[in-house]
Amino acid sequence: MIWDRIETLPREEMEILQLERLKAVVLRVYRKVPFYRGRLRESGLKPPDIRSLADLQNLPFTVKEDLRENYPYGLFAVPLERLVRIHASSGTTGLPTVVGYTKKDLRTWSELVGRVVVQAGVKPRDVVQICFSYGLFTGGFGLHYGLERVGATVVPASAGNTQRQLRLIQDFNTTVLVSTPTYALYIAEVAREIGLDPSKLGLRLGLFGSEPWSEGIRDGLEAAFGFKATDNYGMSELIGPGVAGECRMQNGLHISEDHFLPEIIDPETGEQLPPGAEGELVITTLTKEGLPLIRYRTRDLTALDYAPCPCGRTTVRMHRVSGRTDDMLIIRGVNVFPSQVEEVLMEIDGVSPHYRIIVDRRDYLDEFEVQVELAADYFTGAFRDLETLERTIKERLQSIIQITAKVKLVEYRSLERTAGKAKRVIDKRIM
Ligand code: DLL
Numbered sequence: 065m066i067w068d069r070i071e072t073l074p075r076e077e078m079e080i081l082q083l084e085r086l087k088a089v090v091l092r093v094y095r096k097v098p099f100y101r102g103r104l105r106e107s108g109l110k111p112p113d114i115r116s117l118a119d120l121q122n123l124p125f126t127v128k129e130d131l132r133e134n135y136p137y138g139l140f141a142v143p144l145e146r147l148v149r150i151h152a153s154s155g156t157t158g159l160p161t162v163v164g165y166t167k168k169d170l171r172t173w174s175e176l177v178g179r180v181v182v183q184a185g186v187k188p189r190d191v192v193q194i195c196f197s198y199g200l201f202t203g204g205f206g207l208h209y210g211l212e213r214v215g216a217t218v219v220p221a222s223a224g225n226t227q228r229q230l231r232l233i234q235d236f237n238t239t240v241l242v243s244t245p246t247y248a249l250y251i252a253e254v255a256r257e258i259g260l261d262p263s264k265l266g267l268r269l270g271l272f273g274s275e276p277w278s279e280g281i282r283d284g285l286e287a288a289f290g291f292k293a294t295d296n297y298g299m300s301e302l303i304g305p306g307v308a309g310e311c312r313m314q315n316g317l318h319i320s321e322d323h324f325l326p327e328i329i330d331p332e333t334g335e336q337l338p339p340g341a342e343g344e345l346v347i348t349t350l351t352k353e354g355l356p357l358i359r360y361r362t363r364d365l366t367a368l369d370y371a372p373c374p375c376g377r378t379t380v381r382m383h384r385v386s387g388r389t390d391d392m393l394i395i396r397g398v399n400v401f402p403s404q405v406e407e408v409l410m411e412i413d414g415v416s417p418h419y420r421i422i423v424d425r426r427d428y429l430d431e432f433e434v435q436v437e438l439a440a441d442y443f444t445g446a447f448r449d450l451e452t453l454e455r456t457i458k459e460r461l462q463s464i465i466q467i468t469a470k471v472k473l474v475e476y477r478s479l480e481r482t483a484g485k486a487k488r489v490i491d492k493r494i495m
Contacts (some may be wrong), residue, residue: 067214068175069183070322071377075370082325083117085350086347090114093356094105096141100435120327120348120460123335125359128161134460137493139384146461151155152200153300156471160200163300164354170209172175172351173303176320179434181374183318184271184294191236192455195251196241196274197223202304203274207242210306216240223247223483231402233265240269240350245277245285245293246486249417253481263290273297273305275485276364276385276403279418280410282314295384297394301360302347306320308382311395316369316381326380327359331389342367344389345382363389393491398467399471402488405434414442414453418479424492433470434461440476 068074073081076131091111093100103109103124113119140147148405150165152160165173186192192211196203204222211218219236221229222242229251232238241248248270252262264458267289272297285293296309296319307324308317319326324347328337329342345362349355369381388402394400403419416437424431436457450473457471 065182067179071179071318071379073378075378077115078321081322082350084326086348087111087114089348089350089356090358093141097139099139100128120199121357123359124327125334125346125361126357127361128301132159140164140354142166142354145353151202151304155179161301166353169352169354172208173306173322174209174213174305176303176323177206178213180296180306181211181216181271181322182214183309183311183377184296185269185292185312186211186214186216186240190239191217191219192240192242193219193221193233193238193245195221195223195229195241195483196210202300203299206298206306208305208309208338208474218409226251227258230255230258230260233267239267240271241267242271244274244485245272245281246275247483248285249281250481250483252285253440262288265289267291267476270294271296276387278403278406278410280407284417291477297382297385299362301357301468302349302415303352307347311373311375311377313373313375314461315373316335316383318377318381320381321379323349326368326382328366339368339370342386354451365389393489395423396434398465400465400467404465405461406483408464409436409457410422411455412460414439415457416440416476419488420479421489422492423490430493431470432467433472435472435474435479437474437479438476443475
């Protein structure tokens with residue numbers, strides 16, 4: 065089912081709509097947000113200079129630091145009394161970034177999350193358990209109102225208390241699970257520990273997002289729960305969840321382009337890259353009232369695919385996010401993304417999807433250690449088998465990322481589990 069006819073608009077019509085909205089948002093930020101007025105003046109631009117979508121390239125970027133420097137409300141385009149909700153992204157590094165919504169923004173948000181959940185296959189008869197935390201994080205409330213909007217029955221379970229999550233799934237006949245992919249892995253693990261088969265819980269669909277995950281983890285989740293696992297993408301600054309999501313084809317995430325105008329740039333030079341090339345995703349919000357953002361650098365790495373999708377939607381699809389520009393580790397001069405490590409590990413039998421990367425520097429030399437948990441069902445009394453497994457992982461890592469890693473196999477269940485986003489990298493060089 066398609067939630068909104070606009071998702072099937074012919075490209076020319078979509079571009080006409082985008083241009084109209086782009087002109088309007090540039091004019092609005094110029095008038096309402098002193099920060100943007102200053103930026104446009106610095107680059108010698110006035111709103112009427114935006115005459116085509118190609119002119120977007122001339123506009124200056126906005127970055128996370130701009131939000132921090134204008135903390136908390138400096139980039140808002142409406143007075144505080146018009147805002148009805150505030151969210152913020154966790155400030156693990158520095159100040160949190162604060163986002164505000166008008167009534168209309170909240171309506172838009174529900175509509176867009178509505179698209180994401182309907183394209184993933186949610187039906188009004190579904191009982192949907194939301195295991196994202198409710199609070200300043202946008203995950204809980206964002207999914208909540210979107211799912212209510214499409215008429216599903218929402219169970220706002222929030223994150224954590226995993227045994228209780230399992231009881232709710234059984235007692236309330238939950239059919240759809242909403243969480244981070246890593247939390248879903250943990251739910252499956254706890255289920256098995258208390259003697260439940262996750263595939264017999266009656267779940268038919270999983271909606272996962274908020275952190276990068278690989279095809280291997282998808283396969284693992286689908287096998288464990290016996291359901292379809294779909295990916296959805298968003299970020300607080302842009303709106304929260306609801307920016308893009310997979311349809312039943314599971315072949316790229318449809319971006320709601322009538323609200324978010326995407327570009328891919330080379331993160332080094334800032335130059336726009338052609339369709340299909342991998343680079344940093346940059347988004348201009350076309351309809352947001354509270355916090356409109358012009359050419360916001362997401363730091364997420366992906367590529368855009370404009371080919372029509374067999375599902376009937378014409379909106380551009382983004383590849384699954386492969387990492388973040390600030391995720392990239394430079395180890396002995398070699399660029400390494402945690403997602404590459406994950407891909408290697410997920411192809412090896414005997415290891416669980418739980419791993420940790422530890423980077424350190426000793427005697428001016430970077431050390432790269434990968435700690436990998438053995439799979440729950442991996443049992444061998446032989447030391448030699450463990451040695452062989454360790455060597456296999458080391459060789460595969462070497463051949464894919466071209467550096468020698470120290471591989472440490474650890475006992476099943478010894479790495480920390482989380483109900484939110486996984487933290488897999490510990491870089492001691494920057495601590
Ligand atoms: O994580 C919004 C969200 C909530 C999306 C629930 C989907 C579901 P933030 O906390 O601001 O917002 O984090 C945004 O998370 O820039 C990406 O790096 C990462 N991210 C979000 N979704 C995905 C995804 C929410 N599907 C940051 N795949 C983004 C990979 C994702 N990374």
